[in-house]
Amino acid sequence: MALSREQIAQRVAQELQDGFYVNLGIGIPTLVANYVPDGMEVMLQSENGLLGMGQFPTEDEIDADLINAGKQTVTTAKGASIFDSAESFAMIRGGHVDLTVLGAFEVDVQGNIASYMIPGKLIKGMGGAMDLVAGAENIIVTMTHASKHGESKLLSQCTLPLTGKGCINKVLTDLAFIEIKDNRFHLVERAPGVSVEEIKALTAGELVIPENVPEMTFI
């Protein structure tokens, strides 16, 4: 069965490491914060200028001067720091963030990502996404494998305007965990109960399938 949003987040959380500085995008990536393994310390970067984002405030703690990049009210975690936007993107662009997780509309076999614009329909802007994909070494894209109409989002070439070129090497969808290298998708894991054939049928770009494709495991 396809993974739920929560399960996608849970699988991404398995890629976290103790001491990681992590930037989580809006949507499914935000949920990853709920699955940080016990005993592991991870610090969340919010690109509006906060390193060490805490949980949402209680009614009494709400502070209009303390928000995250999704403009939600938040709190600071222990050991947090606050800085201006140039500093925030210096740490992003300078490759200091250990892991970036963000959503996308499409990715392709060359590691290109389209995530910010659908011409004529959705023109809201890229926010910090272009800086994040250009600056980070370690990026995980989370998205559904195909659209509601069954059209693959893993393509041989992106059709929408790009957010970044040649910068993506890991994609976690509701069906599979895929790596991108040598201009091809490589199937690494499949969602429990989802067959290799199903994944293949919904992957438009060239997909390399190893002999053994393990199912994802959840604790």
Place this chain on the structure above:
Amino acid sequence: MAGFDKVVSSYEEALAGLEDNMTVIAGGFGLCGIPENLIAEIKRKGTKGLTVVSNNCGVDDFGLGVLLPNRQIKKILASYVGENAEFERQMMSGELEVILTPQGTLAEKMRAGGAGIPAFYTATGYGTPVAEGKEEREFDGRHYILEKAITGDFAIVKAWKADRYGNLVFRKTARNFNPMAATAGKITVVEVEEIVEPGELAPDEIHTPGIYVNRLIKGTFEKRIEQRTIRSA
């Protein structure tokens, strides 16, 4: 005003000299840390044809969004503009020119502008629509595009506290673009919640030195929250 005293007594005085077709750089992220009273004064003044540089453009009835109904903004550089129906209408109809600019590039354009650096190379936007018409160059096997710095005729800034000399302290994430905006205005106008006497702020705690600030005014702030999210106690 005398010597280093930057304090002005009215919003009218704070924005004296702002004229049609000028460029205004504004601090703020979403509705957080926006110079809300200075924006309201621009609306009252009716200045038109402005080029605005700001991460966002407010919402329909608050922040920079209030300048849209009377078509006061001609062009805007912003990274994310998704919260505003009138904005979208004017953009789609071509009444408003929108230059979508990556957030980090926007911050760096302001920083560079204020620091006397005319342009800089960044990997951000390489191979995307943002790179169109821009010089590209390779350094050590990576591709970069040349982005130009920005300065404004005016910069409008919100800080938390200031002394009369214009030394500024920001509060929490209301800092965001404000320090960079403060450096990039030919005339930088700052509104704050509290003004203290010089010497009351420790030199080490000042985020923006008063050298960047031309005019300072104390305001009262609504501080509207865009996404009120809470957990149960």
